[in-house]
Amino acid sequence: MSRFKIRIGTRKSKLALWQAKTVANKLKEIGYESSIITLKSDGDINLTQPLYSFGIQGVFTKTLDSALLEKKIDIAVHSLKDVPTSLPSEIVLGAVLKRGNPFDIIIYNKKEGFQKNGFIGTGSLRRKAQWLSKYPADKIQPIRGNIQSRIKKLNTKKLNGIIISNAAIERLSIKNIEFEKLDWMIPAPSQGTIGIACLNNNQLIKENLSKINCEETSYCIKLERExxxxxxxxxxxxxxxxxxxxxxxxxxxxxxxxxxxxxxxxxxxxxxxxxxxxxxxxxxxxxxxxxxxxxxxxxxxxxx
The missing domain is CATH 3.30.160.40 (Porphobilinogen deaminase, C-terminal domain)
Structure with a gap:
């Protein structure tokens, strides 16, 4: 086991921590111990403003980018769909892990039931547009927050359903929900993929990240991101x-x-x-x- 301990930067949500721990386990398999450092992004602090209205890209990644550039962390673990297609010149995508389920699901509200002219929760313009293309009579309610808080909003906001990623439900082992797979809905590019960023000039980190990189996933996300x-x-x-x-x-x-x-x-x-x-x-x-x-x-x- 190497004496060098890799510092992993991540957001604080349960899903983000699950992703960081998964990367830590992969690094352990190739002989590296690691520590996890949690940081809050602008997107985590402001949970009321729709993401598209921030007017900038990378609301979930800029804090981790800064930590990399200031050498407070060695790698940053992301849900890759949140990462802008153009990275700072000093930062590269060092590896991606094997992709999880890339598709979306809708979780139904057991109390409200699913009905025509329903109220559907999502903070994603992509999910909103595709849902309305198929169910134009429905109303979309913007919701933000971690997976658990969004599920709670099914009742507090009296929604008929919320649209979220299948991978999130699987990774957090969330049970006792009624949902339907939305295989007809085209996912966001890179959805279901864990991406690992590092400094371009850190050769040791880049070499070791290449050992845990999934080549098939890497090919697909390069195409999708371009x-x-x-x-x-x-x-x-x-x-x-x-x-x-x-x-x-x-x-x-x-x-x-x-x-x-x-x-x-x-x-x-x-x-x-x-x-x-x-x-x-x-x-x-x-x-x-x-x-x-x-x-x-x-x-x-x-x-x-």
Missing amino acids: FLKILEGGCSAPIGGIARIKDKNVHFNGGIFSLDGKNSKLCSHKFLINQDPISMGQMIANKLLEKGGDKIISTIKNKM
Whole structure:
């Protein structure tokens, strides 16, 4: 066992700590002890303001970025979908762990029941847009907070359901809930993936992170994040994208949606895994823009 102890930076929620402990166990497997240092992000402190209204990207990651740059931690563990597609020049994504379930679920309120013209809780523009595209008569109630607090809001806010990630429920082993898998809803790029960031000039950390990196997940999230990077153009648009590998083929489904869910542009691609993921992400995104996605993004920018 190495004498060098790796300092792991993370947010304080139960899910974030689960992710950090999972990384700690992976590091232990390759001979490294670690300590976990918890920090609060802007997104954790302000739980009433919708994320898109912050006007900046990385509301959950900037605090950990600063800790890395100030060398208070050696690595930062993230839910990768929260990490901006453009990182500070001194920071790199050193590894990703094998992806969990990437899809969303809806948890029903047992007391209120599920009904037409219901009230659905979510703080995600992507989930809101896709839900309204299928159930336009429903009303969306913005909710924020950790998984447990969002589940409590089912009753306190008299919601018929809340939409959250399947991976969060599985990782926290949350029981006694009624839910339905939303396999039709396109996930956020990188959803279900634990990402580990480090300083670009820390060669020892980078070398060891490469030992716990999942190559298949890495390929998929590179494609998805590049797809998102090309499309987002600095705005918090409702964008979904998921890449999966089967029999040496990459299957990608993506889409961009208007804020009210009434308009969307979707895409589906299949290609051999020997293609460069970043180039493919760029190509797919540009095709979607040419297909009319650019008009949806332009409208969203004007409204926000």
